[in-house]
Amino acid sequence: MKASYNLSGFLLFSLLGSISPTIAADKFSIKLPISARTPPVESDSAVVYYPSKSKFSPLFLGNDGSAETGGFHVYQLPQKRDGSVVKEVKAFKTGRSKLVEIVYGEKKDFVVTLSMSDGLLRVFEIDGKGVGVVKAEKIVRGDFSAVCSWKSGVGGYVYVLGKRWGYRFLIREKKGRRGVEVVETQEFGIPVEPNSCTVSPEGKVFFAGDSGKVFSFLAVEETAAPKIEEAGELGGGDEVKGLKIYHGKKDTYLLVGLEDGIEVFDIKELGSSLGRIEFDDEDLEVGDFAIYQRGGKGYEDGSIVFAGEDGEGKFFGISSLTPLFKALGKGKVNTKYDPRDCNDGHTKPKKCSSLSNCNGYGYCPKKSRDKKAVCDCFPGLAGKTCTKITCPSNCTSPSHGTCTGPNTCTCIPPFTGENCATLAVPARYETEESGGADGDDPAIWIHPTDRKKSRIITTVKSEVGSGLGVYDLKGKRTGGVSGGEPNNVDVLYGVEVGGRKVDLAVAACRADDTICMYEITPTGDLNTIPGGVQALPPAVKDLEKKFKVYGSCVYHSPKTGAYHIFINSKSSLYLQFQLSTTTDGKLNTTLVRHFYAGNRGQVEGCVVDDENSRLFLGEEPYGLWSYDAEPDQPAVGTLVDNTVVDGGNLHADVEGVTLVYGKTKKEGYIIVSCQGYSEYNIYQRYPPHEFVMRFSIPDNKEKGVDRVTNTDGITAVGTNLGREWPYGMVVVHDDVNEAVSGGVRADATFKIVGLGDVLGNKAVEGLGLLRGVDEEWDPRK
Template sequence: MKFPYNGRLTTAVLTIFWTATSAAPTITLPLSAFTSSVESDKVAIYYPNPSNSTPILLGNDGSPAGGFHTWSFSSDSSPSQMTELNFEYTGRTKLVDFVYNLGGKDVIVTLSQSDSLLRFFDSVSVSELPVMGGRKKIWGDFSSWCFWKSAEGHQYFYLFGKKIVSLFLIREGQNSGIEVLEIQSFPVPIEAKTCIVSYKTSSVYFGGDSGILYTFPALESTTIPENIAELGKAPDEINGLAIYSGNLSNDYLLVALKESLNIYSASNFTLLGSATFSDEVELGDIALYQSAFGTAYPDGILAFAAKMDVGKEFPKYETDPNGSDGDDPAIWIAPGNSTENSRIITTTKSELGAGFGVFDLTGKKLQTMAAEEPNNVDVIYGFPVGNRTADLVFAACRGDNTLCLCEISSSGELISIPGGTQPITVEDFDVYGSCVYRSYISGKQYLFVNSKTSEYLQFELTSTANGTLNTTLVRTFMGGNGGQVEGCVADDENGFLILGEEPYGLWRYDAEPNGTAEGYLIDHVNTGGNLIADVEGVTLIYGETSTDGYIFVSCQGVSAYNVYQRAHPNEYVMTFSITAGSVDGVTNTDGITAVGTSLGSIFPRGLIVVHDDVNEESNGTASSEAAFKLVDLGDVLDADAIKDMGLLGSVNQGWDPRDRLSKTEHLSSD
């Protein structure tokens, strides 16, 4: 995950308490409502004006295609899912907040990490407001900010970075534009993760990883504060701060720690109480709505960014170590009712241990077969070989620049086949990635292979009467945007080739030999895209119809996986990663494969197999041999945090590749 609180923005019914005794009470707060999954670690609540009685939740979005979101609260009930009102794209964004009565408007303020631009939006129309001199660019790596209006009514904000804080004035300028002026900057002891201003004490409070809460006076002045004081120390790192204004002269500081919310006196940092939550969460930034709102929130609202392991899954098994440089896996589905006997086939592309590995569904190594440094591997079902049919394994072999094929026996064992080594005769072409395609139009079997120059070759695979394999070159084209390509997968039913361009994006092409050479860009790694380079393995999960199902893509740079709708326009669904469970998690991931077919009692909801670059042993050391992680598909698509999205319902858990072949033959004969 790319942000520390990549989970959900969460709300709870606010219960504030304090005690005059020495014993500070602890209570448990129920969680009331959740947003959808979002990469957010900054949250704010809008206090409505009299003409709009509904508070609004605001959160940043730190994803590559990020910006900010707003959600509505329900006053009569506490639904598990909040309704999203708006999303505004501003690029990867960390800092967002509300400002009231700025030029007669209530305003949303954001600072984008993608372009360092400060932006202002009308809180009602969410339309961007003009800034004098054009958008204000503020350079730097900033971690937090807090807004403050002086007694004279001037609006300021403190912007914290790496052991520095800057004070800015924002005001209405000429022609209704907003003017932004930097007043001063001065050093602070830490990089603040969070800050807040108390109007009663006219003090700025800030904290971070050290757990120490610092304070200095909030002043309308160009003079640097003389005293940045330590108010006290919390028992853990400080992730969020909020102010609750009491009836007395004192404010109350709410301090979000990793696993609890502590309440202190703002004047002397005396602990008054603490709260935990009914669900296991890790707290991030927090915000308060200090008013009753309907029957759902009779005492107010506490909102916070919550790390809830959304989109993270644990591997169920891992393969036995095999070879020094693995890359891509494939899943062979055993025929009939014996799917529990299915096999995982992997590649080793280095000289040491070069070839294929065969494993059962618990990761036990059953066989190795030498080959000339195969890279990507795929399974071909029911291919006509002479007077019979056979399942085949196909890979591009870098060691001798060939197309490598072997047969899979009925028991899942790899065996040699005549014509299993097919030379590349195209001049100056070095094989790299590969995949397979069975045409629903003609019933013919094709092999795709690419080079690092992004050139693709398409071969038709045939067999002689005596069972010897042959290949014939039928098409060449350039894939992607000129960057290095590797991983690819074909959608046989729709006639598509889907390929990954490592530094740039995910593309879709016609897979037929007479198809157009123009590609459709599904997603990209630049601003506005959801991918992170390198874009590596690509796999397809079939659904009940030709529009159901998903495309999975591995993003090596963040060791995570993106999910897209199979149907055009291939919309982005979510990102997940694989963290340590009964075995270690996945790092620097490369190849990926998946099937939605129920594989018996071991993987009843389908299987995902991914490459793990560094396999950690139980004693904490790293193995010199590669391993692949095995994850239940249902753990990803039917996780509790996203169950309401109904993703697993688009998967055909009875998908049979051999039944698909009979449909192909029927269509090609019409």
Template sequence: MGRRACFLAFASLIFQSLAQNANITLTPAAVGFEADNTAFYYSSSPLLLANDGSAAGGGFRVFDGKQNPQWAEVAHLRTGRSKVAIPVYNIGGRDIVVTIAATDSNMRAFEANGLKEIKNARKPILGDWSTLCGWQSASSGNSYLLLFGKRIVVQLLVRNQSKRVEILAVQTFPTPIEGESCAVFRDGTVFFSAEDQPLYSFTASESFQAPEIKILTKEVPVLGLAAYHADSEDFLLVVDSESLHIYDRNLNQKNSALLTGIPDLSVEGGLSILQSTSKRHPSGLFAFAFEGEEDTGVAIGSLQAILGASEIRPNTKFDPNERTCRKCTQPISKRCSNNGYNQHGICQCFPGFGGGDCSKITCQNSCSGHGSCIGPNICKCAPGRSGPDCSFVAVKAKYETDANGGDGDDPAIWIHPTRPDQSRIVTTTKSDEGAGFAVFNLNGKLLQHVPGEEPNNVDVIYNFTVGAQVTDLTFAACRGDNTLCLLKINSTGFLESVDGGIQPTPEDYEVYGSCTYRSPTSGRQYLFVNNKDAEYLQYELRSTANGTLETNLVRKFVGGSGGQVEGCVCDEEQGYLFLGEEPEGLWRYDAEPNGSSTGIQIARVGDGTLYADVEGVTLVPAKNSSDGYLFVSSQGRSAYLVYERAPPHAYVMTFTIVDNKEAGIDHVSNTDGIAAVGNRLNSDFPKGLFVTHDDANELAGRETADQASFKLVSLEDILGKQRAAQLGY
């Protein structure tokens, strides 16, 4: 065993053997909303910041620092549903608060004093973001942000430029996981982790070189991270499901305290620290997002107990406004027009700047010839185009479904056998609120809701013999009870129960995604289901003579590289199973139960077109040939990629769904499940229909609807008339 392995094993033994040294009684400080992250703003009257992840609220909330048991809300900035809001200090003499909205991926800056938005500082950063940390360079005093998303980090410079607050991307680099919590020491050491993931670290620097990322330990469960800045060194605070722990930089545990005071506590993350003294909290306090038996919001607790027995002297004089360097060395050079680092006399320009002196504003791919460059890597796209470089085709939804359920996921399209205009859309809701199936018409009107055990992905099975009757079925994996859920579709497209419609899966197997397959050689019907460990189960679906459904497990295999999977679809003519591995890409497998369980990766996250998370997967085959298209949703970019159905599955295009202002339908963000058909359905969908989940259905005033919706798009608007006509329907 190596020296580092010995150290980690020893640290693990310390962690497991230490008893709780204290109890900390928590107080719900701000309740009535859903939070993921918290942050304190240091001032003569400190403020507590918390994101508002709830649909109806959104943005972030600000509470005063009078140290009352229930902090008073002083502002609710409705920027759109968000996950982060943190302060950044002394940018040209003023402090600001930075947030990023999930609904439009715009980073916004607000004056900390007065909370007025600095509109010229707004920065579009397309993606799905989880947490945000600030870092001030100890050598230059420059302020940076580290924005964590789908297995990537974006490092951004925040500065005062010509009396304006400016936010510039410096670099983007990959990470092994999606960081959900982070903390930064004064020397630039960055810690990050996520639930059920190892604790990682890297060293932030003022360069374009991606840092080396190290695993520190797998033995410390993390739901939130924060840095405590003592007089001479920094310490790492970690909150898990029931305790607060404090470690030195070598992960030697200094103390641990049990969290009490909130019944049925669930720690949601976002640990933050206020190192200032008050009558109620003489050693300072901490905060994190929580859910409890009675409330949801932000909880606070005193640091006194955790510091008291750890031999760490409370540093209540800590001031983040203090400069980190006395003799600062500035790598951002006037010689480089203040738009790049001067490396040995050579300018290395920030993204979006070019030329020998970095004075030229540039855009990625020159906006792909479909727009004009109006700022550093900021394109103004021509009509019909979208995306960071205008390479996405922009389409508009014709309809959106009525709101239904708290957390929708996936759609399927049932085609009426004789009256296509009476076809239906079946969707799932996987949350407790509204859990089950919903049926909509082609205008998005809700026709039926059938309660279910939190179904996830949903598919349609046509012409299946149940007893002596031939009928259509819907199939989904139901996460509430880890079963395979089947319902009958009657002649009008409504759902009905069927004997044997609830089928078990193995004990301790937690279902996630699913899809269906009918063998073109045997005619047998199969059901695929997966879990978050990429373990695929393939069942044969049968019916007894008296009309009771039953299943038989015929195959097991691990999909992709073993990362989290969900969406899948089968090509029933070619005998293929396509599956999406959320962090890695798109894979193809044999769909027959006796086929090879070795997959072929046909698209990779980070290949320049596909970005994590890979979510929904659907297929539109041509009517009379092996042509057609495979569609994949890319959640991190709220976009969809199209590949050729036939091997080698060449990339065709990327599209996104933008606002349809005329119809009052908003754009799609954080896309998830998708479905598509190439059949003529009606005059709105003459060459087929594409349906997608919309995670944040925006309303007037930047609020988000409480319940989920799905968008309905003409397939011809996506593919264009020529490609749509080639499908042959």
């Protein structure tokens, strides 16, 4: 029945759900059946639309995070609990997306979504009949994972939050002419990467992420960064998947979504949960969710729409809220809620005619009649009445670009980016399609005798097509091997196995939490090898019960000659294993060190400088760190660079890390990928690791190679790989594989860039960067 999404046949008591007591007498526990669901879709976030007129049926919108069909879907919210498949009204292919939200305006309502592929925040008009065409667009740079809205008398606000950075935008109709505009009104740092956010009737914004802690701040109409406070560890230490407000008649409830249920809190007393909502599908994992408070046939007390995943895949599900109000008490239900209602004084904007009301691009000061008073201008605007436009770093003027709008630079090629400080270097080639939708961190294997025959090894970490791919230096596929969703891959050279020396491709395989290794043949093929799949030892669960393999990198010690493998989890716990072989030629690993990295934010990408015995790792929300790679040394980290939130040069999220060797131990470069910006930072390899430059990879129309979007993993070598690659190459992951003829292809590819095209580019040739590369570097010496 599940395969056909036919959930009919429930008895009445099953439809209403069940209520059971918990250990605490005053805490309820309920289970909700899934009364309807959508066909499979890459679900992350959902939002319900309340039509302004009762004659229209309610709608709900859900994101689509897939590469090929990414965007959002519009569904009819079911009014009967008959187990039917949810009817889709329309789908919008705007690019792979995690976020979708409704913004209620003064006269019109809007849908806001943010595409990871092009960084465009798109605004659509919505009414009871459905969603129309795009009304406005704005570039938003960064990796964002949470969105919520707040109604004001000047329009609708939307908060977009990501890895320790947030924006607030005003969505409003243009005065005196048709159209909609998106105006940035605030940008600010946040302490965590949130998965969800929501706004209370009093204008308090709540957000939360992996740690289980919930934070809050007031949605005040000013441009200064808000004061953020910790509201409590409402997730009990578990990752918070969703946050929503239930607007009661007198009471307001905060619903905190976890993977296996939803905790319900009275917003006035967040110290203890009133009870817990669970679902009757034991295999179900719940993500973000939305609440519809109005009643209807079959859902008299409203409904809950959630992003879910079970044995059938990912989908959006719907359940009735009636069991919740059987537990809370029928007097708590409010089916007259209208999100268009004004809540408090926040919705009454101040006027300051003496300052031309800040021309609509700023907030009036408290003492606007003071002769020295000036407007509180939105980002990118300045002056007494907000009439002067400004840009970051003045667009690195005059040689790189000019400021043509609020925080809007028009760059002079080959420069690009938010302040025209990023060098645009197109790829020469891209790999053939990988056979899977999600790739990550690649590696380059250098041939022992003929460098032109070197190979690129890539990962497919999605369930479909999972494994490693092998390509020549122009991206033609030459081989590959299936594997358990490998996330990162690296190469160990010259490992002695059974009396012979072999090269190994080493990866972290997420499907079964193993270290997976393959022999690289002299022709660059991949073969299985005895002991090639290494399970984590029981001691790991003693360190962290929920440890899940995520990223990896390798190390060949110049001090002892030993080979090492680093494995990490999202929690930032690093495990260091020493690789050995048994007498019969079987690979074996031994845990020799463990430590938590950085500020204990999420980690993944790493690389080891063998010559200097230094491990470099990316902490996604915070920056790049360096550690001693030897297992007998203290795990004391040195911050190489942090994110712009803390005054550094990196943009979160900090993802892949790779290394280019120089002629000496003090020469060479570290290259770091910044996923949210699809840019790459280059640093000097040796301390103090000075920041060198930043580059991105645009379309190469001549070669028919598309740009790099939402980049993740990266690898590079400076070795001369033949006439076309005298200074080696850089290979990067491309999240959205855009077809030259338009549209998106389902399978991921990797882009191949000449390292000489980056470091020796005419725009930066005066820096002499190619002198820091060792074209004769041999990993076997």
